[in-house]
């Protein structure tokens with residue numbers, strides 16, 4: 001990425017995190033440009049990251065190797081159609097817009113090489129994970145550029161088929177909210193068991209963090225880690241048995257299927 005020039009269309013939350021991540025990786029401010037309709041947003045991003053910002057999207061993409069589409073999905077069609085005359089065929093387009101398919105983008109932009117990504121909110125803290133899918137027109141060097149871009153805010157994983165992005169959306173895209181829900185429920189249950197709310201919340205949060213750290217750094221999988229902390233006839237076993245008797249795994253599977261289904265449905269609605 002030492003010489004790659006990157007243009008961001010839309011300089012909102014996700015673009016700003018990516019820009020911050022790239023700057024932290026050593027990219028020079030002169031390698032990054034962005035455009036955004038909001039004068040205040042442009043001033044803010046310029047002050048934070050030192051990059052040049054434009055009101056006109058066409059000005060931002062001039063001379064860029066990679067063009068990152070970081071606007072809301074609802075704005076994608078108009079943004080792509082307006083951008084089409086300004087793009088060169090060799091410019092890689094990276095989209096982070098949820099639910100906009102490569103086919104829709106090719107319809108609106110013409111035959112650009114496209115990498116479609118699904119990042120998640122922890123990217124704002126550079127703790128994200130993204131699924132990436134590249135169209136056949138994307139070169140090996142461009143794949144590397146896209147991977148390095150998304151790696152600036154977390155882990156980047158390649159997918160074999162675009163359809164898998166619906167599953168990525170269901171697992172990691174929407175995933176942070178599932179953990180928040182579990183944190184809410186455990187905090188409420190702790191309070192019901194007699195703890196002050198603040199204590200229950202702190203116990204839950206630190207346990208979530210500690211468990212995630214253990215799982216990430218361990219060389220065995222989550223099932224084995226769970227077995228190791230579940231003594232026969234102990235307290236953990238009592239809780240796990242209760243969860244499973246109420247169909248915990250089936251509940252999770254059903255919820256993720258609902259998310260994946262909704263993702264596919266939204267792609268259809270937004271792609272027209």
Ligand SMILES: NC(=O)c1ccc[n+]([C@@H]2O[C@H](COP(=O)([O-])OP(=O)(O)OC[C@H]3O[C@@H](n4cnc5c(N)ncnc54)[C@H](OP(=O)(O)O)[C@@H]3O)[C@@H](O)[C@H]2O)c1
Nearest residue numbers: 010012013014036038070071072073096097098119120121
């Ligand atoms: N945030 C996440 O965790 C997350 C996760 C996965 C995927 N994504 C995807 O990332 C994309 C951006 O999300 P975000 O959270 O960063 O949204 P955001 O903060 O609203 O950023 C979008 C920016 O684009 C600007 N914009 C609107 N119309 C534009 C146009 N025609 N040309 C150029 N810029 C324009 C917006 O300006 P105004 O506010 O003035 O309209 C705003 O500053 C979305 O497509 C979303 O699906 C986000």
